[in-house]
Amino acid sequence: MANDVADVFSADDLVHCLLAVGARQDRLAFRVLFDHFAPRVKTYIVQLGCSHQQAEELAQETMVKVWNKASQFDSEKAAPSTWVFRIARNLRIDAFRRESHPELDQNDPSLLPAEERPADITVEQKQSEQQLRKAMDELPQEQMELLHLSFFQDMAHGAIAEKLGLPLGTVKSRLRLALGKLRKKIDDDQMYTSGLSE
Amino acid sequence: MNIDHHIPDEILLAYASGSAPEAWSLIVATHLALCPQCRERVSEHERMGGSLLESLPPEALTEDAFDLLMKKIDGQPEQEVTVKEPVVWVPSVLPEPLRSYVGGDLHALKWRRLGKGVLHIPIETKDGQAQARLLKVPAGKPVPTHGHNGDELTLVLTGSFKTHQGEFRRGDIETADGDVEHTPLAGEGEDCICLAVTDAPLRFKSLGAKLVQPFIGI
Ligand SMILES: [Zn+2]
Numbered sequence: 402m403a404n405d406v407a408d409v410f411s412a413d414d415l416v417h418c419l420l421a422v423g424a425r426q427d428r429l430a431f432r433v434l435f436d437h438f439a440p441r442v443k444t445y446i447v448q449l450g451c452s453h454q455q456a457e458e459l460a461q462e463t464m465v466k467v468w469n470k471a472s473q474f475d476s477e478k479a480a481p482s483t484w485v486f487r488i489a490r491n492l493r494i495d496a497f498r499r500e501s502h503p504e505l506d507q508n509d510p511s512l513l514p515a516e517e518r519p520a521d522i523t524v525e526q527k528q529s530e531q532q533l534r535k536a537m538d539e540l541p542q543e544q545m546e547l548l549h550l551s552f553f554q555d556m557a558h559g560a561i562a563e564k565l566g567l568p569l570g571t572v573k574s575r576l577r578l579a580l581g582k583l584r585k586k587i588d589d590d591q592m593y594t595s596g597l598s599e
Numbered sequence: 600m601n602i603d604h605h606i607p608d609e610i611l612l613a614y615a616s617g618s619a620p621e622a623w624s625l626i627v628a629t630h631l632a633l634c635p636q637c638r639e640r641v642s643e644h645e646r647m648g649g650s651l652l653e654s655l656p657p658e659a660l661t662e663d664a665f666d667l668l669m670k671k672i673d674g675q676p677e678q679e680v681t682v683k684e685p686v687v688w689v690p691s692v693l694p695e696p697l698r699s700y701v702g703g704d705l706h707a708l709k710w711r712r713l714g715k716g717v718l719h720i721p722i723e724t725k726d727g728q729a730q731a732r733l734l735k736v737p738a739g740k741p742v743p744t745h746g747h748n749g750d751e752l753t754l755v756l757t758g759s760f761k762t763h764q765g766e767f768r769r770g771d772i773e774t775a776d777g778d779v780e781h782t783p784l785a786g787e788g789e790d791c792i793c794l795a796v797t798d799a800p801l802r803f804k805s806l807g808a809k810l811v812q813p814f815i816g817i
Contacts, residue, residue: 428669432665435665435668439660439664440657440658440659440660441652441653441655441657441658442652443657443658443660444655444656444657444658445652445655447658448655453658456658457660457661457664460660460664461660461664461667461668461671464668465668465671465672465675468672469675479642479645479646479649480646480649481649482649482650482652482653483642483645483646483648483649483650484649485649485652486645486648486649486651486652487645487648489652490616490617490648491617493617494617498621498725498726499725500620500621500724500725500726501621501725502617502621502624503621503624503625503627503628503629503696503700504628504696505628505629505631505632505638505694505695505696506632506695506696509632509694509695509698510690510691511632511633511690511691511692511693511694511695511698512632512633512694512695513632513633513634513635513770514635515635515638515639516635530646530650533643533646533647533650534650534654537647537650537651548612548647548651549651551612551613551616551618552616552617552618552647552648552651553651554618555617555618556618557613557618557619557620557728558609558613559798572609573607573609576608576609576612577607577608577609580608580609580612580644581608583643583647584640584643587643
């Protein structure tokens with residue numbers, strides 16, 4: 402039931418909570434984040450094939466990281482769900498495979514910076530969360546399945562092909578198709594919204 | 600710098616979802632440092648991950664999970680307040696995360712001979728599925744001819760090379776799958792250093808190269 406309580410909070414509430422934890426280690430805000438994210442991270446880890454106990458431990462570790470890194474959260478760059486997903490993903494790679502997930506270093510002088518974007522792009526970023534959700538819901542079942550296998554079964558393309566009894570090339574082209582479709586859908590929607598606002 | 604050859608979408612997705620082996624993630628992340636466009640795509644894919652996470656049915660933790668967690672957090676050694684040092688501009692050829700994997704920039708590298716003037720450095724990763732190496736091909740010389748048992752990605756870091764697919768320069772990624780036999784030729788003027796990742800041992804065609812394979816751990 403505690404989970405139902407957490408779900409009355411909107412995405413914006415979660416942003417504020419995360420910022421509050423980052424700014425002043427706000428425990429009440431952290432409780433909200435915990436109630437919302439820890440049970441989902443636990444499901445994520447269980448779906449990847451772990452025991453409930455391991456999943457619980459990793460969910461806890463994820464939340465420790467959330468607490469410790471909250472001050473680095475930048476609400477203009479990512480939604481809380483995406484930010485937490487990255488933390489959970491890296492932790493589970495580290496825990497299961499004893500590998501790391503190599504990441505680029507945003508402060509590396511050799512990083513080629515992106516061109517400056519206009520200020521209103523962050524608004525679009527927020528809209529695109531919902532658009533993305535909607536676009537994903539509209540994907541054909543067979544394409545959605547591939548996304549699920551990639552995110553929740555830790556399967557490389559070869560393993561997915563084997564599991565589904567499909568040629569490797571088909572798996573790749575189907576994934577490409579799904580991703581292309583999602584991108585097009587979001588671009589179209591954005592063009593439409595920016596067209597309206599002019 | 601214009602990048603003409605990018606990483607295929609499905610490999611970016613494997614990186615974002617965490618299902619790619621470490622060596623693949625290494626080459627993806629290194630390309631990302633040089634390519635804002637793929638960086639943007641990976642963010643999109645990570646947003647999908649966030650969105651999927653959000654839609655998962657929550658599974659309750661044990662009753663006292665939050666209290667245990669706060670105890671753990673309170674018991675942590677004082678968090679080091681990481682004040683970001685102002686970035687000192689040290690020009691380097693190898694971007695992160697590659698630079699850390701090989702222990703420094705070009706001047707720090709210890710090359711090994713691979714034959715026909717080609718040098719290499721195997722890069723250690725913990726995955727058993729894929730292998731990463733730096734290759735250094737003298738300007739104007741061919742990269743040893745090989746077909747593949749699996750996929751190969753090559754990221755150019757200095758110089759350039761040409762295949763039937765076109766010219767590849769710094770930041771560009773060449774993708775070859777199991778069916779392609781290719782003979783990349785390094786461009787004139789500058790040695791070509793690239794990061795190559797394969798998910799199966801290369802099949803070198805020339806007998807000489809084949810014989811040395813077991814000894815150099817390709
Ligand atoms: Zn790219």
